[in-house]
Structures are given as structure tokens and as C-alpha cells.
Amino acid sequence: MAEHASPPMTPRARMQVLLAAAACLLPLLLQLPAWLGPAFGIGALAVAAASWRRPMPALLRLLLSACALLAVAVVAPGIGRDTACAVLAAMLALKPAETFSLRDGRSLVGFGLFAPFATFLLDQGPASLALALLAVLLALLALQQLAADEGEVAQPAGRGAAAFGVLRLFALGLPLALAAFWLFPRLPSPLWGLPHRSVATPGLSDTMTPGSMGELLLDDSPAARVQFFGATPAPQQMYWRGPVLWDFDGRSWRQARDLQRFPVAPMQPAGAGWDYRIDIEPTEDRQLVALDLPTLLPDGAYASRDYTPWAETAQYNVSRWRMHSAPPAAFETELPPPLRARALALPRGYNPRTVALGRQWRREAGSDAQGRSDAALIGRALAMIRRDFAYTLEVPLAGRNEVDDFLFDRREGYCEHFSSAFVVLMRAAGIPARVVTGYAGAYRNPIGDYWLVRKSDAHAWAEVWLPARGWVRVDPTAAVAPERVYDTIADRQPGRIAGLDALVPMFNAGDWMRRGWNDFVLGFNAQRQQSLLKPLGLDRLGAGALVALFAAIAALALVWMAWLIARGERQRDPLLRAWHALEARYRRLGRGRATHEPALAWATRVAADSPRAGQHLATLAARFNQARYAPAGNRAALQALLRDLRVHRP
Incomplete structure (x- = not known):
């Protein structure tokens, strides 16, 4: 069977995808040597504008790719981290020229997410991290929009609701991420050597x-x-x-x-x-x-x-x-x-x-x-x-x-x-x-x-x-x-070189914050990890103790994440929330529904003990099944069902 063609992106989805790709590319461009960053940034804007309505000819794309690779070879010759990152930035800058369908949009966003993580090979400062987090946030919003356009999920009403949903995903994963950072055993030295830069950074030489x-x-x-x-x-x-x-x-x-x-x-x-x-x-x-x-x-x-x-x-x-x-x-x-x-x-x-x-x-x-x-x-x-x-x-x-x-x-x-x-x-x-x-x-x-x-x-x-x-x-x-x-x-003094005395306190504060970042984040090595719980009386944590502690906290974090997701699902659906509230009222009287029990079967069992209450409950259960699994789109009927579920008492 021939594969179905992916539908085209809507203008709104395309704009979100391009915005996410630009946010992913930005932190990497700031770390590229010489003039490559500005050149690739301007090139990415030109390519996106030129290919907004129709795909760019393949021959032109090939020519632009060759020019970009030649620029990388001139500025960063040889093989190094900066060379590889520059090639990645060049390809990402040209990718919008062939991005039109929903599948293309997902491909661009997925490819773009490599860029902020590649940035950490060149710089691990707080600015790079902040830009990377912003890029991930915009990428998730773009993927959410693409899924909504394809009909896979319901799009939250309003951009604020969509952003809140993505931030909620961040919050769900934060405990597990912190546990991995603080407790996952660190090696004193990497398993493999990190390649040097092709263009040496200024510094003392031999x-x-x-x-x-x-x-x-x-x-x-x-x-x-x-x-x-x-x-x-x-x-x-x-x-x-x-x-x-x-x-x-x-x-x-x-x-x-x-x-x-x-x-x-x-x-x-x-x-x-x-x-x-x-x-x-x-x-x-x-x-x-x-x-x-x-x-x-x-x-x-x-x-x-x-x-x-x-x-x-x-x-x-x-x-x-x-x-x-x-x-x-x-x-x-x-x-x-x-x-x-x-x-x-x-x-x-x-x-x-x-x-x-x-x-x-x-x-x-x-x-x-x-x-x-x-x-x-x-x-x-x-x-x-x-x-x-x-x-x-x-x-x-x-x-x-x-x-x-x-x-x-x-x-x-x-x-x-x-x-x-x-x-x-x-x-x-x-x-x-x-x-x-x-x-x-x-x-x-x-x-x-x-x-x-x-x-x-x-x-x-x-x-x-x-x-x-x-x-x-x-x-x-x-x-x-x-x-x-x-x-x-x-x-x-920094800031007074240009005669701007007001910049000196700003520089002092900024450098002090960078020092704190180096201390608490970049300077957290294997030795400091092993003495992490020294204030609690544990002088040194071995690799086995770290693994056990990480596994325990990770398990708790996963349970907490699962509970929040399930709770969120219930809270987002007013019909499901009203039905669960009704179940809770019956459960307090010892007539609660079993987890494996369908709604009508539960109503039949309740009717055996109390025919009058069971008959009313059976009617509500039938209406609930119809509204949840075969909705007719009648908003007045849904509101009437919600009202009846809330007022019903056993």
C-alpha cells in the first residue's frame, strides 16, 4: 500500500516551527568562531523568507550547502568540536528550504533540538542554558501545534493555556532531572577524550x-x-x-x-x-x-x-x-x-x-x-x-x-x-x-x-x-x-574603560553570579558528589550508595509524576471529574465501584440492593457512557448531565 502523503502545515504551525528552529539555532550561533555565527544567522532568515511560499530549487540548496561547508573549512579547518558544531548550524540554517508538510515540521524541530545540546560542547554558561531551555519550550509548543493540526490531540484553548501545559511538563520532569544531576554517579574523568577545537581560544601558549x-x-x-x-x-x-x-x-x-x-x-x-x-x-x-x-x-x-x-x-x-x-x-x-x-x-x-x-x-x-x-x-x-x-x-x-x-x-x-x-x-x-x-x-x-x-x-x-x-x-x-x-x-576597572562608571556595579554583580554558577553547577564533580551528604553525618558516599539513593529518589519521582498526570487528566475533563465525585459519594456508603467494573455493571449491582437508587444510577451511567464514548456534540445535553451527576445522592 502506498504511503499517504503528509498534509501541509498551516501558516500558524509553520511560523511556530520556524520560531522554534531559530531559538534552537541561536545559542549555537553565539559560540561559533569568527564571523560564522552572524553569517549563518542572516542566511537562515534569508532562506526562511525565500522559501515561505514554495520550495527552494534543489540546485540552489546544493549550492548554498557547498558555500556553507566551504566557509566552515576556511574558518575552522581540521576536525574539532567547533567544526562539527558549525556544520550542524549550517545544515539547520538551510533546513527550512525544504520544510512544508507536517512530517517536515517534526523533522525540523527534532533536528533543531540537537543544536542547543551541541552548544554545551562549546560553552556551559548560564546564558547558554537559559537559551536552551527557551528553545526546548518553543520546540514543545511547535510539536503540540503540529499534533493538533494532524488531529492527534486537542489543542488547548489560547496560547497561554498551551504554554502552561508545556511548563507543566517541565515541572513534572524536574525532580527526576535534579536527582540525576545530584546523585547519578560521576566519573572522576570521562570515558573518552573530548576532541579539541579547530580554532584555539585565546590563552597562554607554550x-x-x-x-x-x-x-x-x-x-x-x-x-x-x-x-x-x-x-x-x-x-x-x-x-x-x-x-x-x-x-x-x-x-x-x-x-x-x-x-x-x-x-x-x-x-x-x-x-x-x-x-x-x-x-x-x-x-x-x-x-x-x-x-x-x-x-x-x-x-x-x-x-x-x-x-x-x-x-x-x-x-x-x-x-x-x-x-x-x-x-x-x-x-x-x-x-x-x-x-x-x-x-x-x-x-x-x-x-x-x-x-x-x-x-x-x-x-x-x-x-x-x-x-x-x-x-x-x-x-x-x-x-x-x-x-x-x-x-x-x-x-x-x-x-x-x-x-x-x-x-x-x-x-x-x-x-x-x-x-x-x-x-x-x-x-x-x-x-x-x-x-x-x-x-x-x-x-x-x-x-x-x-x-x-x-x-x-x-x-x-x-x-x-x-x-x-x-x-x-x-x-x-x-x-x-x-x-x-x-x-x-x-x-x-571593568566598565570604566569606556568611561561608563555606572557599568562597574553591573559587571561586579554579573561576574559574581557567573562565579556562583561555576561553583554550584560546573564545579560539581565526583569528589564533591561523594561528600554531598556530609552535613548529615555521611562523610563519603561510594558508587553503590549513590546508585541506591538515586534509584530510590528516581522511583519516588516517577510515582509522583504518574500521580500528577493521572490527577491532571481527571481534572481536565469536567465529565470525568463529576463522575468520580459521584463514585466517591457511593464509596463512603460502602457501595463504591470496583476498578475493573464498568459503569452499567456497577449500577446493576447497586440496583440489587436499592432498586430505586439503582434505577436512577443506571440512567446516569448510560448517559455517561454515551457522552464519553459516543458524543453527539450536544453541549446542552452535556451540561444537563453534568448538573444531574453533581446533584445525585445515593
């Missing part, structure tokens, strides 16, 4: 080429949030240590990853230090940041020999770490010969003027075992930078001899240029040196009393090795622009 950090310095999005317990360091002490760069090829610096598994170098702290908790935004890498220098790291984290902090696994979500740090009084005072040679290495044929200047300064300063000449050379370099150089973000691309260009010709740049040139000059003068990258400074949010480290706080500084002291931090950028490093002036 390489540094002078000029490469410009985009990061303009990004005010959060990198970390820090809560101190006890003493708080001064802003000029807030250097957040990230990758330490040893190897230089003439243009770029690279991290020495072969030092990761070596024991940390000996360090003597200069004081009690600081105890703090740091929440680090996702990096999709194992690289962490810590206040300089980290002396205590929690389980799951470690420090390499140069005190670079690392996580055991890649960080795809917000991670929380309790750490302790202290400034060094002495830091690796005995430098092994292989590391000394590495910290003095310079490639041949690069930056000849800088190398010649460093060697000239060394000849003029001489050398001594106490390192006084080294300290004098460092002071001479800082004095030159302070006197002759300026800070700016507008710099040309690095050339072959970038350090020479910066020191002798341009004399303008930002932290990457200053730190790179300073370290090369120190190495040329015979002083072991290396580049350290991370963040400098932070902004204190008075709401919640925590410190916000932004990506725009990214910074690069130098460490030089001096006899008896070991590695010493030197920040040549601070010699030129200390206010850019330490965030101590008011115009570095």
Missing part, C-alpha cells in the same frame, strides 16, 4: 613570538577567579606563573616540556606566603597558573622543575584548585651545568647588534663571584629601558632580527618585546635568563570579595640567575608602564 599576544591583551573575558584565605598579596606581587620559556630560535621562545617530570628546584620561601583557591577557566590543555611561586599543589596537579604548574589531565571545564604560594628568598642557588648552558644559549646569526651590545657591557663590567657585576648589568639595562623606551600595543609583525629592531630602531612595544629583548641581552652578557609568561595583577570584585584575573592581564616577564640568590624575577615592562602591569588605577 610558545611566544613577540607580537603574538596582542589579541589576548584586548580580551577582557575571565581567565581565573581567586579567593584568598588570610593574608592577601599586594597588586605588585600578583604575578600568576604560567609557561616558562627556555628555548629561543632567533624569533620565538618555546617551553621546555622535557623538564615537566623532573623534581622541583630547591626554593627557600621569604615568609609565610598566601593560601588561596583559584578557579581556572577551561584551557583544553594541562597548563595551569599559580601565584609566583607555588609551594603546595593539590592532588591532580604538580609543578615541573622550573615551578610551572600542570594538571594531570586536560582541563575542558572550569577547574578549582586549593594552592599555597610564597615569594622566594633563594630559588635554585646551584644551577646545574646543562640548565646553565640552556639558559645562556643563543642561535647563531640572529640579532647581531644585541649580542654585540651584551658582550660589550660584559667587558666593561667585568665579573665577580658575588654577582655584583651581574646586578649592575641588570640595572644598566633597566635604566636604558626606562629612559629610552615606550609602551604600545601597535607594533609591526616580528622580523628576522626582531630583538635588534626593538632595541635599536623602534623602541616601542609591549611585554613580549620587553621580556624577549631583555633576556637575549642578558644571555649575550653571560647572565643565565629565561622568559616567564602568565598574568600580572587582578581586579578585586567587592561583591564576594574575590579577585578576577582577566585574559587582558596576560603578561611576560624575565627571570635571571644570580649567585647566592638563584632565579630572580625582573619585569622590564614595569620599568616603562607599571600601571599597565599592576592594575592599580581606577580606569582599569
